[in-house]
Amino acid sequence: MNLSQSTTSQISAVANSPLLWILAVAVLGVVLLQSYVYMRAVRANAAGADMTQREVFQAFRAGGVAAIGPSLAVVLVAIALLPLFGTPPILVRIGLIGSAATETASASIAAGTVGANLGDASYTPDVFLIALMAMSLSGACWMISTLILTPILARGESALAHVNPALMAIIPAGALLAAFAGLTVNELPKSTIHILATVVSAVIMAICLWVARRLNQAWLREWALGFSIVGGLIAAYIATN
Amino acid sequence: MKTTYSADQDALFAAYTRTTNTWGRLTLFVGFVIATAIPFIVMFTTDLDVTAGQIITAFIAVAAVYGAFYVIEPITYYPILGTAGMYQAFLIGNIANKLVPSAIVAQSTIGAKPGTRKAAYAATAAISGAAVVHVTSLLLLVGVLGTWIVSIMPPSITEVARVYILPSILGGVMVQLIATLKQVKATAISIGVALLVILLLVPNTPKLVSSFQIAICVVLTVAIVWFTHGAKDDDEDSALIN
Numbered sequence: 001m002n003l004s005q006s007t008t009s010q011i012s013a014v015a016n017s018p019l020l021w022i023l024a025v026a027v028l029g030v031v032l033l034q035s036y037v038y039m040r041a042v043r044a045n046a047a048g049a050d051m052t053q054r055e056v057f058q059a060f061r062a063g064g065v066a067a068i069g070p071s072l073a074v075v076l077v078a079i080a081l082l083p084l085f086g087t088p089p090i091l092v093r094i095g096l097i098g099s100a101a102t103e104t105a106s107a108s109i110a111a112g113t114v115g116a117n118l119g120d121a122s123y124t125p126d127v128f129l130i131a132l133m134a135m136s137l138s139g140a141c142w143m144i145s146t147l148i149l150t151p152i153l154a155r156g157e158s159a160l161a162h163v164n165p166a167l168m169a170i171i172p173a174g175a176l177l178a179a180f181a182g183l184t185v186n187e188l189p190k191s192t193i194h195i196l197a198t199v200v201s202a203v204i205m206a207i208c209l210w211v212a213r214r215l216n217q218a219w220l221r222e223w224a225l226g227f228s229i230v231g232g233l234i235a236a237y238i239a240t241n
Numbered sequence: 242m243k244t245t246y247s248a249d250q251d252a253l254f255a256a257y258t259r260t261t262n263t264w265g266r267l268t269l270f271v272g273f274v275i276a277t278a279i280p281f282i283v284m285f286t287t288d289l290d291v292t293a294g295q296i297i298t299a300f301i302a303v304a305a306v307y308g309a310f311y312v313i314e315p316i317t318y319y320p321i322l323g324t325a326g327m328y329q330a331f332l333i334g335n336i337a338n339k340l341v342p343s344a345i346v347a348q349s350t351i352g353a354k355p356g357t358r359k360a361a362y363a364a365t366a367a368i369s370g371a372a373v374v375h376v377t378s379l380l381l382l383v384g385v386l387g388t389w390i391v392s393i394m395p396p397s398i399t400e401v402a403r404v405y406i407l408p409s410i411l412g413g414v415m416v417q418l419i420a421t422l423k424q425v426k427a428t429a430i431s432i433g434v435a436l437l438v439i440l441l442l443v444p445n446t447p448k449l450v451s452s453f454q455i456a457i458c459v460v461l462t463v464a465i466v467w468f469t470h471g472a473k474d475d476d477e478d479s480a481l482i483n
Binding site (some may be wrong): 008014017019020023024025026027028030031032033034035036037038039040041044045046047048049050051055056058059060061062063064065066067068070071072073074075077078079080081082083084087088089090091092094095096097098099100101102104105106108109110112113114115117118119120125126129130131132133134135136137138139140141142143144145146147149150153154170171173175176177178180181182183184185186187190193194195197198199200201202203204205206209225228229230231232233236237240241 | 456
């Protein structure tokens with residue numbers, strides 16, 4: 001425990017360095033800059049779409065209000081991940097393309113390639129860096145691919161738009177199910193508390209999704225992962241103390 | 242209903258398209274550069290001992306899972322988002338859970354018909370509004386409040402969060418995936434393969450195998466699902482993760 005706590009503080013020192021804070025805030029600043037330029041373009045050219053300035057503002061506000069619920073749900077998950085990755089890496093990885101599940105899976109797979117597990121004594125600063133690299137490079141691929149494909153798709157008539165639909169459905173779904181099944185099964189032999197956390201999380205998710213569908217509560221679907229994580233952690237805390 | 246636009250309006254729309262394309266590409270590129278530079282800056286400003294081989298290996302293992310998504314997601318979202326929206330969406334992420342619902346709500350708020358310029362403008366404005374809420378919530382609630390909460394938490398709690406966060410995420414995500422994808426056969430195959438690979442193959446083979454255990458699960462599952470795929474059961478929902 002002492003060993004793992006000293007590596008924890010080493011990781012924390014690397015992950016929370018002032019330079020990374022600056023870069024994390026810069027990345028979020030780029031998002032705000034983009035929104036600012038886009039809004040100016042919409043406002044200046046609104047008449048081109050028979051749109052009034054009032055409608056532009058209404059659309060902006062409606063989009064913002066609709067995003068409050070999903071944003072708070074993401075915040076809950078992000079805070080639960082802070083002890084593992086530190087604040088600036090979480091702001092960048094959750095703030096840009098990707099999701100809590102995608103990033104955690106990437107980090108876990110990356111740690112596995114050097115025989116380490118996220119969170120335990122084998123999770124050294126070196127492993128943290130390998131995990132951060134893998135998450136960042138994977139996120140970069142989405143962005144590069146968008147930069148390359150968007151102009152091609154914009155020209156229309158692209159063969160890309162007619163990829164075999166069965167291929168589109170089967171391979172990614174199979175890959176996703178296999179990765180998460182593998183990662184989940186990998187947790188089970190670690191300890192009975194790992195099994196407990198996995199099962200409690202899975203049960204809470206199942207209940208949330210069932211209630212969301214039965215009572216038609218869409219917001220519950222967004223919050224389900226946050227509730228599952230908190231439930232799993234509370235169960236693990238009670239079991240360890 | 243057919244809307245016609247005057248030449249002046251066409252010029253305005255062309256200006257909108259030009260600005261959003263140029264700045265969309267530029268901001269997505271800058272976001273990509275900063276985000277990707279971060280781990281390299283950590284590597285070169287600390288004395289951590291990580292080799293290029295380790296990084297490439299880790300990336301290949303991750304790309305084995307997500308490689309298909311890098312290409313499929315932009316293609317799938319393009320008809321929904323349009324060119325301007327693509328550069329917003331693939332910078333910000335949270336596309337299906339945050340941005341697309343925001344755009345739809347905004348379009349219905351101002352009564353913009355799908356496929357019109359007005360709908361495109363409404364989507365851009367709505368995603369901009371969503372982006373402001375997204376960034377503000379992250380900076381204030383995660384960056385400031387979250388960091389403070391973690392700092393005052395007793396170590397016994399943060400220790401539990403660190404050690405058991407992974408199973409606490411995975412249990413829920415696994416159920417969510419099964420419920421969303423609704424692919425009974427692929428689910429059964431993936432769980433069977435995972436049990437076999439992780440509990441039986443890995444403990445009885447050299448350490449190299451365990452390094453690629455997830456990639457092995459992915460390749461085996463996709464191969465089995467693909468070769469047992471009948472012509473008639475191709476009505477699956479497409480899988481999207483962003």
